[in-house]
Amino acid sequence: MNKQKTFENMIHGIFLLLGLITVGCVLLITLYLVLAGIPAIRTIGLKDFLFNARWASTAKEPSYGILPFILTSVYGTAGAILIGVPIGFLTSVYLAKMAPAKIRMIVSGAVSLLAGIPSVVYGLVGMMVLVPGIRKLFRVPDGASLLAAIIVLAVMILPSIINVSITALEAVPKEYEDASLALGATPVETWFKVSVPAARSGIAAAVVLGVGRAIGEAMAVMMVSGNAPNLPELFGSVRFLTTAVASEMSYSSGLQRQALFSIALVLFLFIMLINAALNFFLKRSKEG
């Protein structure tokens, strides 16, 4: 009996330890980012770092303003959400409520496949097809632009939005829908007035997940956005927070390298903010 208890306790201990690994990683990354990111901000000055629009890290008189990167990341993510959420949301309603089993199987398979494609492949296809396509379609000198990045990101966030929304929609109790139908509502009325509101916290989670994925993507975006540190324009060459870190890291040194860590810190704060917002909205929707 006693032996069994010891064994139980041991297992508990092991699971606790495994659980703490995640917590430990988060703490370690946070601590490292803060420690590595602060020095450059102190040298450059917080205001100059965040609100100066000129980034010239290797110039004779270097300037480290990341306003273009911040705005680009915000615009790019907003654009991807604007395109990706309606498509993803309506797809998930269709798949969860409307689609015949056969079609549902095919579409779900395609969505899972989309989720599994590595981001470098998105980037490559974007570079070879999308960028020349935008150049020809809109008659601009060069297709590598914010628009190309938005389209790539919109496609990349579709699987997260669709999968999480489907799960939320399927978790709506069938009695709700039956009651609505019994009261004489049409199926479409039922889906949009009963099922979707009941699943709203899950759908909100899906959107935030999409935001998180879009703002954190580096590789695919780097290949289609042109990477010049300009203020964002739809057809202009732009650099995101993520690509600003990734593109210059390999040869950087001194204050330039420290400033890259500071950019990573800013990105990290953005993601914390998104998570906090998500928790806030989820809590409120549960209470309300």
Next chain:
Amino acid sequence: MKRILPVFLTALLTCSALAGCAAQQKGGSVSTDGSTSMEEVIGVLGEAFQENNDGVTFTYNPTGSGSGIQAVQEGRCDIGLSSRSLKEEEKAGGLTETVLAYDGIAVIVNPQNAVEDLDVDTIAKIYTGEITNWSELGGNDAQIVVIGREAGSGTRAGFESITGTEDACRYRQELTSTGDVITTVSQNPDAIGYASLAAVSDQVKAISVGGIAPAETTVKDGSYVIQRPFVLVTKNDAKLSDTAQKFFDFALSDEAAPLISQAGAVPVK
């Protein structure tokens, strides 16, 4: 990726050095310090040198040309690596340069582009945004799309210093690898870019500069001007150690020439 090689090399060397010491006191060591652009060239030479000489330690510290020259001056390494010629004051300070190889930087355009030849001034004007349309240069009426490399890249530093456009280039795209530059230029009929000569393929057209087409021969005789030397820097008054001298001789030998070509540079021999 670029950063991994030296770290890996150093780790490998440390291991082999320790093993070497334990077995017997033979070999010796060569330490090099300097230009990041010379990484590939010095990497293959170092590897080959170690293969041929058992138990030799070869280290390469990628710090940049300026730091490499300073390191050899202060005796912190055997051979300094510089991807530019020494300045007069550096030579006066007791340093000697020996050219190991030349690195040609080709200016590339799309094969559909009618422009065949530009001079350095014109190229500089394109990159600084003074000339913005191909029609000013005898091409189509289309805006020039200026492609370059990211800040910190050796190719960018070389190109900008030769054309005198440091900190003044107005890039439409800043890409992070030679391959990306070539792909992008091959996709856009109005693009112009630059890339290491050895990497240029049929996908793009390397234009001639001031009437001289980029090629191994024109880079070697100096008539193709967008090029820079890869230089080994040594001290006048201090003799190299036997091992370092051996590496120095090997790097300049006929045997090393194909390795240097393979790494993308034009050997002196």
